[in-house]
Amino acid sequence: MAKKFDINEIEVWDGNYATSQALRQAQVDVVAAYPITPSTPIVEGYGSYVANGYVDGEFVMVESEHAAMSACVGAAASGGRVATATSSQGFALMTEVLYQASGMRQPIVLTVVNRALASPLNVRGDHADMYLGRDAGWINLDAFNAQEAYDLTLCAFRIGEHLDVRLPVMMHQDGFTTSHKAQKVNPLQDEVAYKFVGDYVPVDEMLDFSRAVTHGAQTEEDWHFEHKAKQHKALMDSRTVIDAVFADFKALTGREYKRVETYLLEDAEVAIVALGSSVETALLAAEELRKEEGIKAGVIAPRVFRPFPYDLIRDVIDSSPLKALAVMDKSSPGGAMGALFNEISAAAYTTQNRPLITNFIYGLGGRDFSVEEAKRIFKEQKAHADAGHITTPIQQFSGLRGPKLGFFETKRS
Amino acid sequence: MAITSIKNLKEFSTVNERFEGAHLLCPGCAHSMIVRELMNATDDNLVISTNTGCLEVSTAVYPYTSWDTSWIHIGFENAASAISGAEAMYKARKKKGTLKDPDAPVKFVAFGGDGSSYDIGFQWLSGAIERGHDFTYIVLDNENYANTGGQRSSSTPIGAHTSTAQAGSHSYGKTQKKKDIVAIMAAHGAPYVAQLAPNKWKIMAKGFQKALDTEGACFINSVSPCTTEWKFDPKDTINVADLATDSLMFPIYEIIEGHELNILYRPKNIIKVEDYLGAQGRYKHLFKPENRHVIDRIQKDVDAKWEYLQRREEARV
Numbered sequence: 032m033a034k035k036f037d038i039n040e041i042e043v044w045d046g047n048y049a050t051s052q053a054l055r056q057a058q059v060d061v062v063a064a065y066p067i068t069p070s071t072p073i074v075e076g077y078g079s080y081v082a083n084g085y086v087d088g089e090f091v092m093v094e095s096e097h098a099a100m101s102a103c104v105g106a107a108a109s110g111g112r113v114a115t116a117t118s119s120q121g122f123a124l125m126t127e128v129l130y131q132a133s134g135m136r137q138p139i140v141l142t143v144v145n146r147a148l149a150s151p152l153n154v155r156g157d158h159a160d161m162y163l164g165r166d167a168g169w170i171n172l173d174a175f176n177a178q179e180a181y182d183l184t185l186c187a188f189r190i191g192e193h194l195d196v197r198l199p200v201m202m203h204q205d206g207f208t209t210s211h212k213a214q215k216v217n218p219l220q221d222e223v224a225y226k227f228v229g230d231y232v233p234v235d236e237m238l239d240f241s242r243a244v245t246h247g248a249q250t251e252e253d254w255h256f257e258h259k260a261k262q263h264k265a266l267m268d269s270r271t272v273i274d275a276v277f278a279d280f281k282a283l284t285g286r287e288y289k290r291v292e293t294y295l296l297e298d299a300e301v302a303i304v305a306l307g308s309s310v311e312t313a314l315l316a317a318e319e320l321r322k323e324e325g326i327k328a329g330v331i332a333p334r335v336f337r338p339f340p341y342d343l344i345r346d347v348i349d350s351s352p353l354k355a356l357a358v359m360d361k362s363s364p365g366g367a368m369g370a371l372f373n374e375i376s377a378a379a380y381t382t383q384n385r386p387l388i389t390n391f392i393y394g395l396g397g398r399d400f401s402v403e404e405a406k407r408i409f410k411e412q413k414a415h416a417d418a419g420h421i422t423t424p425i426q427q428f429s430g431l432r433g434p435k436l437g438f439f440e441t442k443r444s
Numbered sequence: 445m446a447i448t449s450i451k452n453l454k455e456f457s458t459v460n461e462r463f464e465g466a467h468l469l470c471p472g473c474a475h476s477m478i479v480r481e482l483m484n485a486t487d488d489n490l491v492i493s494t495n496t497g498c499l500e501v502s503t504a505v506y507p508y509t510s511w512d513t514s515w516i517h518i519g520f521e522n523a524a525s526a527i528s529g530a531e532a533m534y535k536a537r538k539k540k541g542t543l544k545d546p547d548a549p550v551k552f553v554a555f556g557g558d559g560s561s562y563d564i565g566f567q568w569l570s571g572a573i574e575r576g577h578d579f580t581y582i583v584l585d586n587e588n589y590a591n592t593g594g595q596r597s598s599s600t601p602i603g604a605h606t607s608t609a610q611a612g613s614h615s616y617g618k619t620q621k622k623k624d625i626v627a628i629m630a631a632h633g634a635p636y637v638a639q640l641a642p643n644k645w646k647i648m649a650k651g652f653q654k655a656l657d658t659e660g661a662c663f664i665n666s667v668s669p670c671t672t673e674w675k676f677d678p679k680d681t682i683n684v685a686d687l688a689t690d691s692l693m694f695p696i697y698e699i700i701e702g703h704e705l706n707i708l709y710r711p712k713n714i715i716k717v718e719d720y721l722g723a724q725g726r727y728k729h730l731f732k733p734e735n736r737h738v739i740d741r742i743q744k745d746v747d748a749k750w751e752y753l754q755r756r757e758e759a760r761v
């Protein structure tokens with residue numbers, strides 16, 4: 032039996048520590064991991080809980096992130112709870128196995144501390160790793176601060192392990208801004224947290240010898256498509272389970288999560304759409320602008336990046352007087368519009384409202400996103416709204432040194 | 445029924461039902477013989493991981509499987525990590541008391557090809573051996589990437605023709621020597637390392653048993669004659685394996701705790717390597733006069749290796 036860990040009602044934890052505590056409270060059976068900044072403290076934390084008897088699990092420090100995720104798949108197929116953490120280059124090295132893990136329907140929890148991808152080498156936070164994995168078939172949850180990192184890690188186990196879902200889950204938080212910033216966190220007591228997560232229910236496990244199981248079979252053109260379609264359906268259908276788990280979590284803690292979070296949106300004319308810790312920056316800017324200039328600004332933040340909440344984004348847009356949206360992508364788009372911009376535009380295209388939408392590439396390699404810059408972006412949206420058309424290039428770079436960079440002018444007579 | 449109670453080859457070839465004969469390996473492929481020999485070496489439950497390669501693509505094609513055991517395949521390079529994870533989960537659940545049958549005896553085994561073990565999965569293998577998980581890693585060494593049509597690997601011997609190290613008017617095939625993976629694994633300090641061959645089935649069964657019964661990460665390299673890429677008649681698999689072990693191209697030996705070397709098979713009549721080479725199409729070009737020097741070189745290397753193994757054995761260090 033694992034020892035009980037003394038926890039106060041209010042703690043001051045950074046995102047990494049909060050996440051490692053959630054892994055301990057979920058009594059994860061196996062963590063196979065490889066260190067990389069800024070996510071290392073999460074697995075170091077789990078290792079210290081094992082070393083001191085606070086969790087009855089196995090901590091396997093392997094020789095690479097590819098091996099880490101591979102060992103996670105082998106462990107998960109053996110019928111227990113599995114988690115790990117990574118960032119950036121480590122995430123990139125894992126990518127092959129991310130697809131294998133989801134295709135093999137193993138409910139592993141991967142806590143990702145988002146960081147830029149080289150080159151140039153950079154340890155700071157952006158969303159290049161999150162975007163790299165977006166088609167990997169995992170559920171993607173996004174925490175905007177340390178409290179949420181803790182809460183959503185607990186939820187991640189419940190969601191992924193649910194028998195109607197059985198998919199791996201990534202829980203993202205921003206490198207340094209969230210992972211290394213000590214904040215006030217209200218944790219649950221151990222037994223309450225464990226009760227919420229629940230016992231792991233093995234499915235087709237390799238350690239039940241009464242029944243032979245084959246994991247990771249070959250399929251060609253005869254069956255591959257059906258398997259992938261079934262996997263996609265499970266991912267799309269996981270929306271109801273996510274909603275139900277969030278509802279249970281609210282009943283337990285009073286803290287409410289939605290697949291799309293909205294702030295000050297009821298009467299908003301302009302909005303910023305963002306992921307991660309920038310959501311709080313944008314919200315501060317919106318509050319100040321409302322007071323200072325009477326601009327009706329709001330914020331939209333997908334809490335669940337996959338399955339992408341097209342349904343809710345559409346509802347949100349149609350139930351508010353939005354005229355212009357700025358969609359913020361914290362990843363180098365590599366010759367296209369930002370990925371979040373594309374998703375939001377796809378959802379918005381089928382709305383009655385059809386607001387004007389522009390794209391901002393920002394924050395790459397940890398470049399600061401200030402309240403001032405957010406205000407400037409809101410004001411630009413206001414200008415689009417007043418003009419009734421987009422008055423700038425559709426894609427712009429925010430916070431970049433040197434001359435302005437923008438692409439795709441709209442042509443209007 | 446385990447090997448201890450099996451009397452003859454006929455019985456041996458019919459007892460095991462944990463690996464079904466219905467699979468897609470080429471007729472005459474040695475991979476399946478090695479798998480059956482492994483399964484005959486124990487009555488315990490098996491958890492098996494397999495790298496991508498001929499064995500995997502031929503034995504688990506949905507909706508069929510040849511494996512009447514717990515079996516997992518993830519990718520080309522990571523069977524050693526998959527089994528590490530499975531073994532770690534076993535320990536964790538044993539501690540926690542969540543295993544369905546905690547007293548059921550179990551052995552963890554990973555299979556890789558030479559491509560996935562000597563080359564792309566080398567780091568994964570090294571990591572798992574270093575960590576000392578309680579498992580046995582078995583290489584089905586056919587000295588080429590057979591599943592993808594016969595490309596060179598670092599296990600391909602010097603002089604062999606492969607699709608990516610071709611023999612031609614300006615080349616005698618592969619110009620580099622075979623990597624000595626047994627020495628590398630022994631240097632990891634693995635408690636049991638051996639090189640075995642399916643034609644020497646009793647020695648192989650004992651070696652497998654030893655590996656399975658030894659706590660920690662054990663390693664076995666097994667020659668696996670490949671009728672398709674070595675180019676010999678499917679009925680000759682065991683004959684070719686006999687030529688391999690009798691010419692000492694594939695010496696059979698074990699290394700215990702990284703140092704104690706024991707030769708497990710001493711051919712009564714050591715044959716010339718050219719008898720082995722000549723039985724396979726992949727070495728055909730070596731018999732042209734201009735390539736004769738390669739055969740001489742191979743013979744010299746084989747003699748030197750045999751001398752080395754014998755001296756190591758005698759030295760008892």
Ligand SMILES: Cc1ncc(C[n+]2csc(CCOP(=O)(O)OP(=O)(O)O)c2C)c(N)n1
Pocket residue numbers: 496497498499520556557558559560561584586588589590591592597
């Ligand atoms: C990452 C990756 N690279 C390449 C391949 C293609 N591939 C699949 S099997 C194989 C060769 C297998 O050779 P080996 O390990 O020797 O096994 P064999 O088929 O000879 O038994 C290759 C190159 C792959 N599946 N995955």
Ligand code: SF4
Pocket residue numbers: 468469470472473474475498502586590591669670671672673
């Ligand atoms: S190609 Fe070689 S290794 Fe592959 S199935 Fe055929 S004989 Fe066996």
Ligand SMILES: [Mg+2]
Pocket residue numbers: 557558559584585586587588589590
């Ligand atoms: Mg091979």
